[in-house]
Amino acid sequence: MKYYHVMLLAVAMLIAACSDNGLVKCPIEQDQEVKEAPTNDFLLVKACIGLTSDEAAALLAEQGYAATDAQHYTKTEDNIEKEITVYATGNVSMSVQSTEMSVLKMLYTQWMTQYRQSSAYTAMLRESYRLSTGLGEGHQSYGTPEDMLAALKEMEETEDMSASFGGNDKYANQYSIDLAAYLDGIYMQVINQRAGLPSDDFTESDLKEADLGKDILISKVDYLTFGYKGFYALNVTGKEETGTDIPIVAQYDSPSDFGSIRLYYRTTNNLLAEGTIVWNGCGQLAFPEAFRAGQPESEGLPYPGQERIVQLNEAGEATTDYNEQEMRHIWESISQQKEFQHYYAGSTKRIAVYLYTPSVGMMNPAEAYYLVIVER
Numbered sequence: 001m002k003y004y005h006v007m008l009l010a011v012a013m014l015i016a017a018c019s020d021n022g023l024v025k026c027p028i029e030q031d032q033e034v035k036e037a038p039t040n041d042f043l044l045v046k047a048c049i050g051l052t053s054d055e056a057a058a059l060l061a062e063q064g065y066a067a068t069d070a071q072h073y074t075k076t077e078d079n080i081e082k083e084i085t086v087y088a089t090g091n092v093s094m095s096v097q098s099t100e101m102s103v104l105k106m107l108y109t110q111w112m113t114q115y116r117q118s119s120a121y122t123a124m125l126r127e128s129y130r131l132s133t134g135l136g137e138g139h140q141s142y143g144t145p146e147d148m149l150a151a152l153k154e155m156e157e158t159e160d161m162s163a164s165f166g167g168n169d170k171y172a173n174q175y176s177i178d179l180a181a182y183l184d185g186i187y188m189q190v191i192n193q194r195a196g197l198p199s200d201d202f203t204e205s206d207l208k209e210a211d212l213g214k215d216i217l218i219s220k221v222d223y224l225t226f227g228y229k230g231f232y233a234l235n236v237t238g239k240e241e242t243g244t245d246i247p248i249v250a251q252y253d254s255p256s257d258f259g260s261i262r263l264y265y266r267t268t269n270n271l272l273a274e275g276t277i278v279w280n281g282c283g284q285l286a287f288p289e290a291f292r293a294g295q296p297e298s299e300g301l302p303y304p305g306q307e308r309i310v311q312l313n314e315a316g317e318a319t320t321d322y323n324e325q326e327m328r329h330i331w332e333s334i335s336q337q338k339e340f341q342h343y344y345a346g347s348t349k350r351i352a353v354y355l356y357t358p359s360v361g362m363m364n365p366a367e368a369y370y371l372v373i374v375e376r
Contacts, residue, residue: 031170033123033171034119035047036118036119038059038063040110040114041082041094041110041111041114041188042111042114042115042118042120042188043114043118044059044060044063044084044094045084045092045093045094045188045189045190046092046118046120046173046190047059048060048084048086048092048190049089049090049092049173049190049191049192049195050089050090050192050195050196051089052089053070053086053089056086056092057073057086060073060084060086063075065084071085071086071087072084072085073085073086080096080098080103080107081096081097082094082095082096083095083096089195089196090191090192090193090194090195090196091189091190091191091192091193092189092190093187093188093189093190094187094188094189095185095186095187095188096185096186097184097185098184098185099184101157101181104179104181104184104185104186105152105153105179107186108152108163108177108179108186109149109152109153111177111186111188112145112148112149112165112177113145113149115145115165115175115177116145116146120169120173120175121145123169123170123171124167124168124169124170125167125168125169125170125224125225125226125329126167126168126326127165127166127167128141128164128165128166128167129141129142129143129144129145129147129148129164129165130142130148130163130164130165131148131151131152131155131161131162131163131164132160132161132162132163132164133155133156133158133160133161134158134160134161135160135162135182145165148163148165152179157181158181159181159182160181160182161179161181162178162179162180162181162182163178163179164176164177164178164179165177165178168224168225168365170225170226170227171192171225172192172193172194172222172224172225172366173190173191173192174190174191174192174224174365175188175189175190176188176189177189193364193366194366200229201227202230202293204293205293205294205295205296206292206293206294207292207293207294207295207338207339211231211233211292211339212233212339212342212343214233214234214235214376215234215235215236215239215375215376216233216234216235216236216265216272216373216374216375216376217231217232217233217339217340217343217373217374217376218231218232218233218234218272218273218288218291218371218372218373218374219231219294219334219337219339219340219371219372219374220232220291220369220370220371220372221330221333221334221369221370221372222369222370223355223365223366223368223369223370224365224366224368226326226329226330226332226333227333228294228296228333228334228336228337229291229369230290230291230292230293230294231291231292231294231337231339231340232288232290232291232292233339234272234288236265236266236270237269237270238266238267238269238270239375240266243349244348244349244350245310245318245349245350245352246265246349246350246351246352246373246375247265247266248263248264248265248272248312248316248318248352248373249263249264249265249266249267249268249316250262250263250264250312250314250315250316250317251264251268252314252315252316253277255277255278255279255283255360256279257278257279258276258277258278258279258283259276259277259278259279259283259360260274260275260276260277260283261273261274261275261277261314261356262274263312263316263354263371263373265375271287272373273285273287273288273354273356273371274286274287275287275356275358276358277357277358277359277360278358278359278360279359279360279361280359280360280361280362281359282358282359282364282367283358283359284358285356285358294337294338294339294340295337295338295339296336296337296338297336297337297338297341298336299336300331300332300335300336301331301335301341301344303328303331303332303335304331306320307350308350308351309327309331309350309351309353310350310351310352310353311327311352311353311354311355312352312353312354318350318352322353327353330353330370330372334372340372340374342376343374343375343376344374346376347374347375347376349375351372351373351374352372352373353370353371353372353373354370354371354373355368355369355370356368356369356370356371
């Protein structure tokens, strides 16, 4: 009986420590990537991500690579020279040059198989597999690496043929493995632009009662990882109670060099979001200025489909012609939040998703994110 009272006291103390204005406030658990041993080419390139130049040099030396300069390392295996280039802490590549197509296809198959058997494959959020018989022609897409490799094996060899894989995982690692016959080479690259930088993940929830009583909830979702990056709640004037869509008006200035996007509720008196867009640069969201953590729940909501979700184009027009898989990832992220569940339950309109890309031209996926708007 004494043990029972001690447990009740512990639970009471935990609730008290994690409460704020009647809502739970507790640490947020983050899914951390587990590093794999560099037992093959793919895993070696990936193992260099996040290392300093000295650490990468030491690791590559352990694997038998010799430095040719501060960035380049080479190793010869079975008469095949492999070169690893460490561009930066979060950017590493491997390449092999050969005029023998059989060698390139063999190594490409090895690299793709190594990727397929790694933990990266199970963590992928976006992936594409393509073959081409020539430059700009004969493109064929495949659903799995196995399907692409099977087709590559039977593919007629031409001087312009190519094979490509690209995608990113939930840890913001971007992968590419390419075979380019016209360049006499194969190339593998892993990029993580956030490697070595402080994490911007929330460590503690901070939802308050007042946050649940406003008109609009704006949630932020990372483009690369679909990770939840917080919420902002606000009131609007002239609220429309009818209709199936939130009355969003957009003002888009095309970035020939510098542009911008503004989203309003019904009139320009109700600003929802405003940000700059830079061609081959990086803009910034001016409003909302900051997002708060919110409160994660143990379970999300069932995906409702296109009847309850639209995506906004540059003109602010609603469309259901979007990537269903990506929308499901967004939903999985936002629907596990208490604040979203509250607003969504009190809404009769479809939620609106806007992809904000601060950089265009060479769009940087590490800087983009989704804004998800819900009207209560």
